[in-house]
Amino acid sequence: MVLKLIRSLAAVAILAVATPSSADEGSGFPKIVGIWHGTYLVGFAKSNPNHAKGLRKTEMELEITKLDGNLITATNRWRRIGDTDWIVEEAMGTFSLDEPTRFVLAEAGISGDDVSAGIFNGVYLDDVIMVTYAGPGTGVSFAAQLVKKNDSN
Numbered sequence: 001m002v003l004k005l006i007r008s009l010a011a012v013a014i015l016a017v018a019t020p021s022s023a024d025e026g027s028g029f030p031k032i033v034g035i036w037h038g039t040y041l042v043g044f045a046k047s048n049p050n051h052a053k054g055l056r057k058t059e060m061e062l063e064i065t066k067l068d069g070n071l072i073t074a075t076n077r078w079r080r081i082g083d084t085d086w087i088v089e090e091a092m093g094t095f096s097l098d099e100p101t102r103f104v105l106a107e108a109g110i111s112g113d114d115v116s117a118g119i120f121n122g123v124y125l126d127d128v129i130m131v132t133y134a135g136p137g138t139g140v141s142f143a144a145q146l147v148k149k150n151d152s153n
Contacts, residue, residue: 028100029067029069029070029095029100030095030100030101030124031067032064032067032072032124032129033064033065033066033067034063034064034148034149035061035062035063035064035148035149036061036062036063036064036129036146036147036148036149037059037060037061037062037146037147037148037149038059038060038144038145038146038147039057039058039059039060039081039144040057040058040059040060040142040143040144040145041055041056041057041058041142042055042056042058042140042141042142043055043140043141043142044056044138044139044140045138045139045140046139047138047139056080057080057081058078058079058080058081058142059078059079059081060076060077060078060144060146061076061077061078061086061149062074062075062076062077062129062131062146063075063076063077070094070095070097070100071092071093071094072091072092072093072094072095072103072105073091073092074090074091074092074093074105074107075088075089075090075091076088076089076090076091076105076107076120077089087109088109089107089108089109090107090108091105091106091107091108091120092105092106093105093106093120101123101124101125102121102122102123103120103121103122103123103124104119104120104121104122105119105120105122105131106118106119106120107119107120117135117137118133118134118135118136118137118140119133119134119135119136120132120133121133121134127147127148128145128146128147129145129146129147130143130144130145130146131143131144131146
């Protein structure tokens with residue numbers, strides 16, 4: 001009983017002197033705000049209602065616009081190599097609490113009929129973001145390695 005009281009008092013004392021972390025500081029998560037770019041092959045299932053089946057060479061820009069603690073706000077833009085118009089999709093996500101370089105983003109399309117909801121599983125390593133995407137409703141999948149764009153790109 002006395003040992004529990006001492007442990008409780010010690011925990012209170014530690015919390016009283018601990019430096020609070022603000023959400024703006026990212027709370028120890030990687031600072032990934034910015035535009036990340038890469039190319040990849042995307043596979044479309046035969047039953048996909050929006051795209052011809054098979055592999056398509058594609059480019060994407062994942063713009064991480066805000067970090068709020070472990071929460072991530074992002075915009076995903078993608079297009080076929082050679083196209084001029086971007087497909088735009090919004091995403092919200094979170095860093096993993098037990099592996100802070102790993103994150104997940106859930107996206108929903110805003111550009112029109114040819115977009116679908118899906119999940120990005122990502123990891124930030126050595127200034128590179130690697131993502132694996134699955135769109136379970138339409139049978140879309142890909143993996144991409146993204147590098148941060150400079151302001152001059």
